[in-house]
Amino acid sequence: MAKQILLAPLAILPGKSQPQPTTIEIDLDSGVITSIKEGLVQPTEEDKDVMVIEIEEGKVVLPGLVDTHVHLNQPGRTEWEGFQTGTLAAISGGVTTVIDMPLNSIPPTTTLEGLKVKRAEAERVGVNCDIGFWGGIIPGNADELVGMLDQGVKGFKCFLIESGVDEFPCVDEKDLLKACEALKDTNALILFHAELDSTAHSHVSPPSPDPKEYSTFLASRPESWEVDALSLILKLARLYPSLRFHIVHLSAASALPSIRQARSEGVKNLTVETCFHYLCLTAEEIPDNATQFKCCPPIRDSSNRLELRQALIDGEIDYVVSDHSPCVPELKKGDFLESWGGISGLGLGLSLLWTEFQQDEKVDLGRVVDWMSAVQAKQVGLDDKGGLKVGNKADWVLFDPKEKWEVTTQSLLFKNKVSPYVGKNLRGLVEKTYLGGQLVWDHSKGVDGVAYSQGNLL
Numbered sequence: 001m002a003k004q005i006l007l008a009p010l011a012i013l014p015g016k017s018q019p020q021p022t023t024i025e026i027d028l029d030s031g032v033i034t035s036i037k038e039g040l041v042q043p044t045e046e047d048k049d050v051m052v053i054e055i056e057e058g059k060v061v062l063p064g065l066v067d068t069h070v071h072l073n074q075p076g077r078t079e080w081e082g083f084q085t086g087t088l089a090a091i092s093g094g095v096t097t098v099i100d101m102p103l104n105s106i107p108p109t110t111t112l113e114g115l116k117v118k119r120a121e122a123e124r125v126g127v128n129c130d131i132g133f134w135g136g137i138i139p140g141n142a143d144e145l146v147g148m149l150d151q152g153v154k155g156f157k158c159f160l161i162e163s164g165v166d167e168f169p170c171v172d173e174k175d176l177l178k179a180c181e182a183l184k185d186t187n188a189l190i191l192f193h194a195e196l197d198s199t200a201h202s203h204v205s206p207p208s209p210d211p212k213e214y215s216t217f218l219a220s221r222p223e224s225w226e227v228d229a230l231s232l233i234l235k236l237a238r239l240y241p242s243l244r245f246h247i248v249h250l251s252a253a254s255a256l257p258s259i260r261q262a263r264s265e266g267v268k269n270l271t272v273e274t275c276f277h278y279l280c281l282t283a284e285e286i287p288d289n290a291t292q293f294k295c296c297p298p299i300r301d302s303s304n305r306l307e308l309r310q311a312l313i314d315g316e317i318d319y320v321v322s323d324h325s326p327c328v329p330e331l332k333k334g335d336f337l338e339s340w341g342g343i344s345g346l347g348l349g350l351s352l353l354w355t356e357f358q359q360d361e362k363v364d365l366g367r368v369v370d371w372m373s374a375v376q377a378k379q380v381g382l383d384d385k386g387g388l389k390v391g392n393k394a395d396w397v398l399f400d401p402k403e404k405w406e407v408t409t410q411s412l413l414f415k416n417k418v419s420p421y422v423g424k425n426l427r428g429l430v431e432k433t434y435l436g437g438q439l440v441w442d443h444s445k446g447v448d449g450v451a452y453s454q455g456n457l458l
């Protein structure tokens with residue numbers, strides 16, 4: 001039995017906020033953790049043939065990270081991103097599991113056939129980390145949902161407002177009731193792009209301010225859209241207590257009081273995510289025509305950012321994702337109203353959050369890792385991921401929390417190197433990423449050292 005033994009002076013273990021000296025044994029044939037011991041336990045004589053990895057002081061061993069919100073866009077819009085490039089960016093940032101969104105690929109994952117096509121394509125080109133799939137709810141596809149769930153989708157995303165791509169139309173309350181009825185004997189997770197424009201059909205023509213300015217775009221997608229969407233979602237959550245409801249990419253802090261109130265009234269089937277960009281970027285810093293910052297819902301002002309940050313610390317927001325949603329650079333050209341909405345940042349999350357929280361006494365590395373691993377693994381039912389524990393997949397990351405580095409176009413590994421993070425100075429660097437005990441990313445070797453296509457379809 002091929003074995004790997006990790007001697008880690010600092011490892012983040014489940015439920016522990018501070019890193020601990022730990023010895024971890026991994027069976028390399030199954031890629032599973034077989035033993036975890038407190039302290040540094042040197043290998044015995046009979047362990048002579050094992051591969052021992054002695055971790056340097058100061059570096060931290062973490063569980064592989066999970067990013068449940070990425071758009072890989074293959075097949076159909078593979079010029080925008082792809083299974084290979086997206087998952088390469090993921091492993092370079094310690095992300096060992098991604099869950100792919102149902103839209104922007106053609107076909108979208110809104111039918112069982114679409115899911116098969118997507119899986120076959122991922123299998124054909126190979127993936128560099130483990131990958132699961134979300135399905136989608138669109139008008140008229142309620143009959144497809146249970147079948148997709150049986151075939152392993154982790155839940156279903158829908159839009160309450162236009163999605164930006166024609167083949168993934170938004171749904172209204174009637175469509176949602178049909179979907180919930182179809183799913184009501186399951187405990188399916190339904191994800192909402194929670195912006196609802198209840199004034200869509202009114203005839204007031206808005207002023208036409210300068211589309212070069214970020215404030216124009218920001219004003220075009222008010223916080224009230226997120227608050228209104230939440231009312232509809234809460235209505236459904238109360239009607240269908242066996243189903244689980246989830247708000248993706250929460251941006252508006254003014255939605256937090258309703259979330260708080262609903263939970264205090266006993267709503268237990270609602271979870272909320274926010275994104276790295278809402279926690280690390282602000283509207284005030286966005287220059288004219290800097291469309292790399294454009295996403296929906298929009299990045300809001302710095303006081304909104306601080307409220308989201310506090311809600312995350314307080315546990316009102318459950319976890320943080322990238323919502324990596326790239327496109328070709330041509331579609332990012334022009335002003336804020338005409339360009340594509342979507343931010344690219346897959347793989348940068350750990351450094352972004354660590355830069356944000358490293359000096360915050362209330363948040364230690366274990367908490368950041370929880371938001372980016374354990375909570376998300378649990379959300380999508382990956383019981384053998386999300387923590388360094390016996391029986392789990394040996395997905396682990398070597399992180400240097402002190403290293404400083406700058407995001408440059410060259411350092412980005414996703415397909416189209418357009419990102420609002422270019423030029424940012426970050427703290428904390430992923431040095432190595434292991435997937436099921438196999439080294440897949442080594443920062444010192446860069447792309448030349450990558451062990452390609454080691455990922456599995458989940």
Ligand SMILES: NC(=O)NC(NC(N)=O)C(=O)[O-]
Pocket residue numbers: 071103104163164165193249294295296297323325341342343
């Ligand atoms: N079509 C998209 O990829 N949309 C995405 N775009 C963003 N967030 O700007 C999303 O998740 O809604």
Ligand SMILES: [Zn+2]
Pocket residue numbers: 192193248249296
């Ligand atoms: Zn969305």
Ligand SMILES: [Zn+2]
Pocket residue numbers: 069071101323324325
């Ligand atoms: Zn998205």
